[in-house]
Amino acid sequence: MGKNLYITTAIPYVNGTPHIGNALDYLLADIWSRYQKQNGHQVRFQVGTDEHGNKIAAKAAEAGIDPKTYTDQMYGNFQTLMTKVGAEYTDFVRTTDDHHVAAVQWIWQKLQPYIYKGTYEGWYCVGHEAFFTDKEVDATGGVCPDHQKPYERVSEENYYLKTSAFSDKIREAIEKGRMQIVPEFRKKEFLELIKDGVKDVSISRPRKNLSWGVPVPNDPDQVMYVWLDALANYITVIGYPDREEWKEFWPADVQVIGKDILRFHAGIWPAMLLGLEVSLPKKLLVHGHVNVGNVKMSKSIGNVVDPNDVIDQYGLDAFRYFFSRHIPTLDDGDFTWEKFENAYNNELGNDLGNLVQRVASMVTRYQAGVIGDAPQAEHDMKPYRDAMNSLNFNVALDEVWTTVRSLNQYLESVKPWEIAKKRETDTEAEAHLSEVLAQAVGALLQIGDLLVPFMPNAARKIQATFETGVIAADTAILFPKVYLHTPDPRAPKIAESK
RNA sequence: GGCAGCGUAGCUCAGUUGGUUAGAGCGCAAGACUCAUAAGCUUGAGGUCACAGGUUCAAUUCCUGUCGCUGCUACCA
Numbered sequence A: 001m002g003k004n005l006y007i008t009t010a011i012p013y014v015n016g017t018p019h020i021g022n023a024l025d026y027l028l029a030d031i032w033s034r035y036q037k038q039n040g041h042q043v044r045f046q047v048g049t050d051e052h053g054n055k056i057a058a059k060a061a062e063a064g065i066d067p068k069t070y071t072d073q074m075y076g077n078f079q080t081l082m083t084k085v086g087a088e089y090t091d092f093v094r095t096t097d098d099h100h101v102a103a104v105q106w107i108w109q110k111l112q113p114y115i116y117k118g119t120y121e122g123w124y125c126v127g128h129e130a131f132f133t134d135k136e137v138d139a140t141g142g143v144c145p146d147h148q149k150p151y152e153r154v155s156e157e158n159y160y161l162k163t164s165a166f167s168d169k170i171r172e173a174i175e176k177g178r179m180q181i182v183p184e185f186r187k188k189e190f191l192e193l194i195k196d197g198v199k200d201v202s203i204s205r206p207r208k209n210l211s212w213g214v215p216v217p218n219d220p221d222q223v224m225y226v227w228l229d230a231l232a233n234y235i236t237v238i239g240y241p242d243r244e245e246w247k248e249f250w251p252a253d254v255q256v257i258g259k260d261i262l263r264f265h266a267g268i269w270p271a272m273l274l275g276l277e278v279s280l281p282k283k284l285l286v287h288g289h290v291n292v293g294n295v296k297m298s299k300s301i302g303n304v305v306d307p308n309d310v311i312d313q314y315g316l317d318a319f320r321y322f323f324s325r326h327i328p329t330l331d332d333g334d335f336t337w338e339k340f341e342n343a344y345n346n347e348l349g350n351d352l353g354n355l356v357q358r359v360a361s362m363v364t365r366y367q368a369g370v371i372g373d374a375p376q377a378e379h380d381m382k383p384y385r386d387a388m389n390s391l392n393f394n395v396a397l398d399e400v401w402t403t404v405r406s407l408n409q410y411l412e413s414v415k416p417w418e419i420a421k422k423r424e425t426d427t428e429a430e431a432h433l434s435e436v437l438a439q440a441v442g443a444l445l446q447i448g449d450l451l452v453p454f455m456p457n458a459a460r461k462i463q464a465t466f467e468t469g470v471i472a473a474d475t476a477i478l479f480p481k482v483y484l485h486t487p488d489p490r491a492p493k494i495a496e497s498k
Numbered sequence B: 001g002g003c004a005g006c007g008u009a010g011c012u013c014a015g016u017u018g019g020u021u022a023g024a025g026c027g028c029a030a031g032a033c034u035c036a037u038a039a040g041c042u043u044g045a046g047g048u049c050a051c052a053g054g055u056u057c058a059a060u061u062c063c064u065g066u067c068g069c070u071g072c073u074a075c076c077a
Helices: A020-038 A054-063 A067-084 A098-110 A134-139 A163-176 A184-193 A226-231 A259-276 A307-314 A316-325 A337-367 A382-389 A393-414 A416-422 A429-451 A456-466
Strands: A004-009 A042-049 A091-094 A115-125 A130-132 A152-161 A180-182 A204-206 A222-224 A254-258 A283-287 A290-292 A333-335
Touching (some): A004 A020, A020 A067, A020 A316, A054 A067, A067 A091, A067 A307, A163 A184, A226 A259, A316 A337, A337 A393, A337 A429, A337 A456, A382 A393, A393 A416, A429 A456
Parallel strands (some): A042 A091
Antiparallel strands (some): A115 A152
């Protein structure tokens, strides 16, 4: 009954340290993956690293080692982050994997009808051994700041992929929703961008300028350029072209990417697939960027937030919670430590954690931990499901919090603690109390279910506490308060002198 | 410059096909309560829905213009 589903994430360039954007990729994909698994589907979940290119080669040379040895040392940083954000990925691809390299070469040959040799012309810096864009050249007044030499106009031969041949098909696929781009405004932006057609892209470099990459078949002088190599990973990792199993999971249901790489995934990637006569992915989920205090994160400003720090200080669930609820899934979001801590203490600690605690406490106190019977609590979960299915994870969590709030309100309205007092005089109070508390437990179990995709640990904890019918002895509280970035209201007030 | 979008309570934002007193969360103030993580609940203050016109019996909601802001993209060869 369950379907085979496939979700992918962008593979980061391994040169550098993982950042919050990578974490967001993994998190969003993982939420979707867990949600689908919860609903009985089989999910393949791809992650990986992009390991070719000049920058890698240069770094390796600097360190006096060969590029592969260098990437062997580097890719683990990303794997660590994936694991740390709780991503239950099933497939890890490195673009230096033998199978990937062979598959990409196979792809190259299959794309032959759409590959032609052309001339690339651009601004070249001899010192960098690399080309620079017009924009960069302008910004520096035509002189390379690192080498104090003017850029030269140089042309070189390389291969091009005739992506333009697929312009109409791509446009149509996007317009008709065969390849959906979410959110809608990204789709419009992209359609506007290609209204005059998709431009052919250069897909190789002369070996003398790019040593570290996949060799072009039958042309020892040329090496493949990044995008063809990197984009192909989405299918090579599940076995394309030689292992038939890839057909059981492709086309991908969702491909998670950041807004900065939409053009490659909505332009070049579909062209490659069309050229290979392989189906297009069903959906591209384009997320935004995370700002800090409404300022772009950048190393030069020094406001970079390391996801590892957040997880270390507040735990995995808190990280996942904040970045899925308070960073809009489909748009830019804003992070500050203060916002984070407020959300943690108020929403996770007070609203949810305390709610679990108060219900567990009452059952323990009034009924020796035994949970009674009650009709299955069934809130209307359609808004939640609609939000999940449309990839608005933040909206889905809003819905969960509405039910958290209403359970708190329910408790205030029936006042179990007052019913408990009446038990000595009122013979029906015992049964009434039992039913009320059972109802509350039922609601909590449902909340636990809804949280499974978002906060695996908390969800498990809630289930473990209540599902056996007897409150578990384990009394560790959920989301204890943390005051690292905001004042602790519990602290004794310091006399305010003037 | 082009395209898209936004400007609603102190802050972050919802407002479905135009229709009685414009909503939520946070923050703030007050209150009642005590099962609970100094938690939870209730109530309240606070908005000429950017501005100016227009269409309409009726506009936050449609149209035009102005101002301000954001995103994508280009050009200045």
